[in-house]
Amino acid sequence: MYICICKGITEDKIRSAIKHSHSPNTKDILKKLGVGTDCGTCLLHSIDAIIAEIKSKNKSDKTSSFKV
């Protein structure tokens, strides 16, 4: 599913970038991908859902170092 139509960024691409990034900050990862750098619609809707999911996953995964 496309999250950021303007930049052609899919949910899978974001998850992969988070998984393979050395940065613990999800917002920095999204910024590097260019998510939300055009119209910003994706930041208002879909990104919130992904960040909430990542936060939920981090709570259940005590070994994770990702910060959102």
Ligand code: FES
């Ligand atoms: S949909 Fe992401 S910047 Fe436009």
